[in-house]
Amino acid sequence: MSYFPQLAERFSELFASIANDRVLVLGHARPDGDCIGAQLGLVRLLRSEGVDAVAYNADPVPDALSFLMEETGIEKFSAEALDGSSLLFVDCADEGRIGPKSSKLIEGSNYLGNIDHHISNTNFAHFNLVEPTSAATCEIIAGLAFDFGWDVDPLTAQCLLTGIMTDTGRYSYAATTSRVFELSARLVDCGARPVTTAQSLYENEPMCRLELLQRFLATLTTRCDGKLGTGYVLHKDFLDTGAKYEHTEGFVDFTRSIEGVKIGVYFEEKKSTVKGSFRAESAAYRVDKLARQFGGGGHACAAAFSTDASLDEIQPRVFAAIEQRLAEVEQGIDV
Structure with missing residues (x-):
């Protein structure tokens, strides 16, 4: 079964273009579960395929999501981070969503890729993988990973499941489809634990x-x-x-x-x-x-x-x- 056949060609081209590059995976300011899950999940997937990928964000990771950073971190974005790297945006409807200061820093950079599910996305990158019918950016990334037969380890699965759980309102929003449940089940089979996300986000209130x-x-x-x-x-x-x-x-x-x-x-x-x-x-x-x-x-x-x-x-x-x-x-x- 193919989850996102309409994105397959563009994703193949995107992946081929970054094989020998350093890639910065950028998420939006004031990151939420889908943003952090997508950044960490995608970085881990790309690294497993031999790509030099690093996640950056203008704002810190919320305390409730820190459990996802056992092995892979997210650095604070700065001008020094660019260094000619290609930029891959996740969960950003436009390049300005990474924050006002950060968006000024990246002017003139290579906006290589854009993976997102917002209906208002401006398709601002060279490769735009935008699917508004998806409930979460993590749903798209998970689907593509399975479509291409990539290895999804337990921590990567946890990151992607967390993004899906949060952006579907714990599977209660209108965008929650059978595909969401199928992908979630496969992520659980890969080692993700829904209880870990639920306890960290919903049963640990300061x-x-x-x-x-x-x-x-x-x-x-x-x-x-x-x-x-x-x-x-x-x-x-x-x-x-x-x-x-x-x-x-x-x-x-x-x-x-x-x-x-x-x-x-x-x-x-x-x-x-x-x-x-x-x-x-x-x-x-x-x-x-x-x-x-x-x-x-x-x-x-x-x-x-x-x-x-x-x-x-x-x-x-x-x-x-x-x-x-x-x-x-x-x-x-x-x-």
């Missing part, structure tokens, strides 16, 4: 995250006749609780989980920027297009953006855009 969550939940409210759910975390909340930005993972899901809500939006105030995250009941709402209005992107049901506008400035603009989107969907207008 108290500061729970204190931050408590503050966030107090802000939850609905608008647009209960069809829009929203909540926020202030910069002050991070300072007061000692929580990190990584500790807000999953907060946006609470905004969509409210009964009757069609679109949820979560705002995160940082020192000088505000991040907004969307979640939608179905792909009909195309929140990736909503995010694009504010300089972001993502999936039809999950997207995000970042802005220099203040929280007070951006909230009414976002609420107005969501209200319009809700009306368009109700009227049957194709968005």
